[in-house]
Amino acid sequence: MPIIVNLDVMLAKRKMKLKELSEKVGVSTVNLSILKQGKVKAIRFSTLNAICEVLNCRPGDILEYAEKSESEI
């Protein structure tokens, strides 16, 4: 999928553990792990809002659109 999730990068920048984020956002660590791997089907605005609030970042810092290369097309 061309959407890349940079949650692990933001967590490293904020020196925060996934468990800590999970407690602050109110989303289970399993769900955050799946999100980190980019395997979720969809993300709610409320979840994105909570993550951005805790990590003090913008949605674009967490989600990135990567165009497909010619070989992938």
Place this chain on the structure above:
Amino acid sequence: MKYLKHTLALVFLIISTVFITRYNLNDNILKVFCLVTISLFIFNLIFRKSLALKKYFTSRYNVFTSKFRSEKVYDISAELMFEKIIEVINNSNFKLAGTESNNFSILATSSISFSSWGESLYINFDNSKDGCVMRFCSVTLFGVYSWGKNENNYHEILKQIDDSLTI
């Protein structure tokens, strides 16, 4: 096709009942048959929540339980899916009866209702090249035909997993 299976099962049930009553089978044979049936039912009822008896309940030679098996591939690791399924079951109508984290096995049960004695759901995960394979087996507590309950459990679990992947 689904209704045809149900109709055939109903016809078989009626024919068996007519056969037993009309041909007046020997009383002793009927008593032994009833005793064995009731004993097996009680055994299944007592041990239905034991994951150690998975082989007994899911065995193809166990003709007293109806089974529905299916497999689905997920691109998520078995470790994560194992935890995910536990979360899904805890938020659903099914009850978590047992887990084995070393081989990613889960046993959940559906509640007893007017139409069913409840079914046992055996789920286990195996890591594969691209993620994991979920092996699902829904087993009736006691009954050679499930009247579609087993299939419904499978579709219910799949729906719950799909819904839970929206976070």
